[in-house]
Amino acid sequence: MPYRRPLAVVLAAAVVGFSAWSGSLGAQDERGAAPPSVAAEAFLATLDDAELKTAVLDPADASRMDWHFIPKPTRKGLMLKEMDRSQQLAARKLLASLVSAAGYKRAEQVMTLExxxxLLENDPVKRDPLKYYFTLFGRPNDAGEPWAASIEGHHLSLNFLVKGDEVIASTPLFFGANPATVPDSLKAGAVEGVEAGDRILSDPEDAGFDLLNSLTDAQRAVAHIDQQPPREIRSAGKGSWTVPPMGPEDGLRGVKMTPPQREKLKSIVEWHLAPLPDAERGEKLAAMKDAGGLRALRFAWLGATEPGIGHGYRVRGPSLLIEFVNSQPDSFGNPANHAHAVVHDPAGDFGDE
Known part of the structure; x- marks a missing residue:
């Protein structure tokens, strides 16, 4: 596979107003910000009464599970574009409090790609890196009752259930990229810091091909479950999705892989879980270990076995479901250049279990 440079740092002032979003956070812990309750209250303190009614909904509001990553005219919550500079910075710190440093960078990259x-579509209204919405369901409280947060827009859907300052649920966790590879039509210097060939979801895609290409013919016959690529991840916008039962058709079991192949499988899992804060990521890895670890996972490939043609994969275990799909054309008609990646909890998204 030819090497393509991953999309690097987020851009300052890629469009008017974006510099307010991409400014310095200041002093940070290893996650990038203050504890979630502190960051949430600091964000809420910047809002007036009307903005609070938009940004804070009842914990039982059905819109908490109304998630999607397609471009929409409007969404639940308060949009970055409707915030002033201080509010945008507070929102940014809230995001940083809920994810790891890797997760924060990845979210910024998705927003920047808009x-x-x-520029390429000449549509700054539909494609706006400030068209991302922040919603709290309830708010931090002394009673220790859980509260929830949603940060969502095109190709980004982050959903958290928090108790005190501990993230106790973090799925669905979705990142996408269109174009998955920035096309040659982007002229050099047109957007500061971005070049043709940049890819923000390169690591999970390349890791999937790396594992696939390491398989023997017999292993590949089990892992390659469908010659047709998936059109989409299976759960887009379905709320608290009931994950299909796991069966033999779900691919090659980790126990049937060699130790080096399981290390490749591990790298896939680690990339998809990297956006989570340390404690939540540790919980998910511990649950995976208790359920049999890498040996209990299944790796399934769908579609073409070479880049540039529609393909996707699933990694499935009793406590974890990962899906990666790159089968749709980008906005300019280039085939298989529109990638989606999602993590689910088979026991229930949104902390529904």
């Missing part, structure tokens, strides 16, 4: 598409 400015690239805005």
């Amino acid at each position: 400015s690239v598409v805005a």
Whole structure:
């Protein structure tokens, strides 16, 4: 596979107003910000009464499970574009409090890519890196009752259930990229810091091909469950999705892989869980270990076995479901250049279990 440079740092002022979002956070812990309850209250303190009614909904509100990553005219919550500079910075710190440093960078990259598409499509209204919405369901409280947060827009859907300052649920966890590879039509210097060939979801895609290409013919016959690529991840916008039962058709079991192949499988899992804060990521890895570890996972491949043609994979275990799909064309008609990646909890998204 030819090497393509991953999309690097987020852009300052890729479009008017984006500099307010991409400014310095200041002093940070290893996750990137203050504890979630502190960051949430600091964000809420910047809002007036009308903005609070938009940004804070009842914990039982059905819209908490109304998630999607497609471009929409409007969404639940308060949009970054409707915030002033201080509010945007507080929102940014709230995001940083809920994810790891890797997760924060990845979210910024997704948002930044909207400015690239805005330039290529000449549509800054639809493609706006400030068209991302922040919603709290309830708010931090002394009673220790859980509260929830949603940060969502095109190709980004982050959903958290928090108790005190501990993230106790973090799925669905979705990141996407269109274009998955920035096309040659982006002229050099047109957008600061972005070049043709940049990819923000390169690691999970390349890791999937790496594992697939390491398999023997016999292993590949089990892992390659469908010659047709998936059109989409299976749960888009379905709320608290009931995950299909796991069966033999779900691919090659980790126990049937060699130790080096299981290390490749591990790298896939680690990338998809990297956005989570340390404690939540540790909980998910511990649950996976208790359920049999890498040996109990199944790796399934769908579609073409070479880049540039529709393909996808699933990694499935009793406590974890990962899906990666790159089968749709990008906005300019280039095939298989529109990637989606999602993590689910088979026991129930949104902390529904």
